[in-house]
Amino acid sequence: MDKQDPITLDALFAALADPTRRAVVAQLAEGPAPVSELAAPHDMALPSFLKHLDRLEKAGLVRSEKTGRVRVCTFHPEALQAVETWIDRQRRIWTGRLDRLDRLAQSLADQSPSKPPETS
Amino acid sequence: MDKQDPITLDALFAALADPTRRAVVAQLAEGPAPVSELAAPHDMALPSFLKHLDRLEKAGLVRSEKTGRVRVCTFHPEALQAVETWIDRQRRIWTGRLDRLDRLAQSLADQSPSKPPETS
DNA sequence: GTCTTGCTTATCCATGTGGCTAAGTATTTC
DNA sequence: GAAATACTTAGCCACATGGATAAGCAAGAC
Numbered sequence: 303m304d305k306q307d308p309i310t311l312d313a314l315f316a317a318l319a320d321p322t323r324r325a326v327v328a329q330l331a332e333g334p335a336p337v338s339e340l341a342a343p344h345d346m347a348l349p350s351f352l353k354h355l356d357r358l359e360k361a362g363l364v365r366s367e368k369t370g371r372v373r374v375c376t377f378h379p380e381a382l383q384a385v386e387t388w389i390d391r392q393r394r395i396w397t398g399r400l401d402r403l404d405r406l407a408q409s410l411a412d413q414s415p416s417k418p419p420e421t422s
Numbered sequence: 423m424d425k426q427d428p429i430t431l432d433a434l435f436a437a438l439a440d441p442t443r444r445a446v447v448a449q450l451a452e453g454p455a456p457v458s459e460l461a462a463p464h465d466m467a468l469p470s471f472l473k474h475l476d477r478l479e480k481a482g483l484v485r486s487e488k489t490g491r492v493r494v495c496t497f498h499p500e501a502l503q504a505v506e507t508w509i510d511r512q513r514r515i516w517t518g519r520l521d522r523l524d525r526l527a528q529s530l531a532d533q534s535p536s537k538p539p540e541t542s
Numbered sequence: 543g544t545c546t547t548g549c550t551t552a553t554c555c556a557t558g559t560g561g562c563t564a565a566g567t568a569t570t571t572c
Numbered sequence: 573g574a575a576a577t578a579c580t581t582a583g584c585c586a587c588a589t590g591g592a593t594a595a596g597c598a599a600g601a602c
Contacts, residue, residue: 319435319436320432324431331513331515337578338578348578348580349563382509466591468550469551477589491600492599493549
């Protein structure tokens with residue numbers, strides 16, 4: 303019953319790909335809030351809005367708990383770690399590659415132009 | 423003709439929300455590659471694959487140029503900056519808020535337990 | 543010149559997504 | 573207990589998305 307979906311990059315990126323949902327995250331970053339308060343700024347019916355909240359929860363970005371008739375939502379920034387890790391890795395690979403190219407070019411330039419480069 | 427879409431968070435997050443497209447980005451991070459080479463690892467028809475490439479280009483993550491009959495694609499990591507900036511901001515807001523709560527709790531604890539907290 | 547290669551364009555189809563309304567349920571409040 | 577509040581559930585609809593096939597086309601290879 304307390305089933306918790308594993309946090310996947312698919313769900314995370316998809317959750318953040320919508321302006322309404324990003325706005326909710328931004329609002330929750332300021333502090334926890336009940337559903338009605340989160341929904342207020344968005345010009346749409348409650349059920350539509352709830353679907354957005356659902357996707358944020360499924361992505362692991364938000365958790366919520368119901369007390370009485372009010373559901374309070376909380377931001378869980380740890381979920382963003384997976385995104386940043388992925389991005390960092392890609393950038394690292396790319397810049398690492400550029401660095402190697404750079405050093406190669408440098409070593410070519412350093413040698414007397416007539417000699418071919420050492421490949422050891 | 424040389425119209426370049428503005429890089430939006432919507433397009434970026436959506437582009438990265440698909441495993442095929444993330445794999446392409448990962449592959450391109452290792453260095454530029456022609457379409458056929460990028461498509462090879464993915465078990466789908468070329469036109470289907472091209473749609474993925476398209477979305478990566480529209481998002482600004484990839485650019486491509488055709489020489490002869492071959493189209494070579496290049497990774498453009500600058501596009502990822504927008505994503506990281508957004509994520510950083512949300513986290514900063516959240517942790518900033520936690521810090522303030524922390525200081526408040528600290529100052530409450532520092533006062534003699536009988537006195538109510540100053541609200542100035 | 544014909545053949546092959548490497549895309550490209552045009553459709554099509556199933557499913558997912560983002561919106562809606564209508565009606566239901568569980569707390570408070572009066 | 574009746575009424576208002578705060579969601580919930582169910583179902584519908586339009587359009588986007590991820591896949592497919594079929595046919596076209598320009599550049600190289602032979």
